[in-house]
Amino acid sequence: MDEAKQVGRTSESKARAEEKWITFRIWRQEEADKPGGFEDFKIAYRKGANVISCLMEIQRNPVNAAGQTTTPVTWDAACLEEVCGSCAMNINGRVRMACSALVDKLEWPITLEPMRKFPMVRDLAVDRSRMFESLKQVKAWIELDGTHNLGPGPRQSQSEQAQRYVLSTCITCGSCLEACPQVTQDNDFMGAAPISQARLFNLHPTGAMHADDRLRGLMGPGGIQDCGKAQNCVQVCPKEIPLTTSIAAMNRDVTKLVVKDLFFKDTESEAAAGGPA
Numbered sequence: 001m002d003e004a005k006q007v008g009r010t011s012e013s014k015a016r017a018e019e020k021w022i023t024f025r026i027w028r029q030e031e032a033d034k035p036g037g038f039e040d041f042k043i044a045y046r047k048g049a050n051v052i053s054c055l056m057e058i059q060r061n062p063v064n065a066a067g068q069t070t071t072p073v074t075w076d077a078a079c080l081e082e083v084c085g086s087c088a089m090n091i092n093g094r095v096r097m098a099c100s101a102l103v104d105k106l107e108w109p110i111t112l113e114p115m116r117k118f119p120m121v122r123d124l125a126v127d128r129s130r131m132f133e134s135l136k137q138v139k140a141w142i143e144l145d146g147t148h149n150l151g152p153g154p155r156q157s158q159s160e161q162a163q164r165y166v167l168s169t170c171i172t173c174g175s176c177l178e179a180c181p182q183v184t185q186d187n188d189f190m191g192a193a194p195i196s197q198a199r200l201f202n203l204h205p206t207g208a209m210h211a212d213d214r215l216r217g218l219m220g221p222g223g224i225q226d227c228g229k230a231q232n233c234v235q236v237c238p239k240e241i242p243l244t245t246s247i248a249a250m251n252r253d254v255t256k257l258v259v260k261d262l263f264f265k266d267t268e269s270e271a272a273a274g275g276p277a
Contacts, residue, residue, distance in 0.1 A: 020045035023065065023109035024054060026073055032120040038111075040065035051098040051112070052077050052087060075124035082238055085173030089114055089124050095178040097238050115178045117185060128174050134190035135172075138198040138217035142207045154205040167200035167246065169239040176233035176243060188222030192233035195224055196246035202253070215250070215257045224250055 021042045029036030042065045043057045052075075059072045078084040080099045087098040090113040092106060103110065118126035144150070156164075170193055177183045177191035198214040201207035218224045227247055234243045 022103055025109055025111040027113045028123055029120060030122060049103050051091060051101045052080060074122040083171060085171030088173040088175050095175045095236050115174055117178050117183045131172055131174055134194035135197060137220060138194050138214045140197040140201055142204060143210055164200060164203050166241055167196055170197060170241060175236045175238060179232040179236040181230050182226055182228045189226040190222050192243040195250050196241060196243050199246045199250050212257060215254050218250055218254055224254055
């Protein structure tokens with residue numbers, strides 16, 4: 001055997017000796033009404049890998065740590081750059097985005113579980129419909145008269161733009177609901193994200209025209225009155241949105257509206273405008 005081949009074989013043996021394996025403990029559950037449990041998988045370590053890339057590796061070769069062929073793991077993902085919000089899951093007991101969770105920064109073995117505050121779909125995938133229903137409740141959109149050009153909007157200062165921009169970065173991932181002790185599958189508390197979105201659209205120059213409607217949405221069932229001020233939401237938000245500040249601001253505005261309705265409600269003006277009598 002010549003020297004070149006000997007060096008190549010030595011290098012190959014050294015690489016294999018230094019190869020690492022990552023163990024993933026993944027929650028498996030076929031349906032919501034069926035029992036579930038953990039299944040272990042081992043994949044080769046790759047520097048800089050994130051949880052989603054590891055799940056993709058398992059999907060390509062669904063063989064568990066015992067060497068048994070199994071069904072591919074089900075999870076949600078789309079953008080892979082922390083924008084869509086769909087890959088939120090519990091990783092080592094803490095809710096976070098799987099696309100930005102790097103294995104180099106996680107404790108091994110890595111445990112993956114679905115969010116528990118949402119109905120189960122399968123494995124790591126859950127149904128987050130409650131978040132979108134809450135956004136409907138608070139009318140988290142801007143009303144427009146039509147599709148025609150409405151002209152330039154009111155000028156905004158840099159400080160106003162900065163305040164509204166950070167609120168607009170919400171990706172509806174559900175992390176704030178998962179971390180909130182007030183949110184359960186048995187209640188209808190909307191959580192921090194819809195409350196913060198109501199604030200965003202109430203700050204909009206055009207959206208402010210319907211601010212009272214959003215505040216009354218917050219006063220409805222599962223609204224802001226159910227918040228226990230635990231402040232867990234702001235600690236897990238992947239976009240670092242000041243959720244507790246939004247909750248405090250909306251609490252203040254809701255209180256003002258209650259006082260206004262109680263002492264200063266102009267029923268004659270509302271009736272003339274076609275509103276509630």
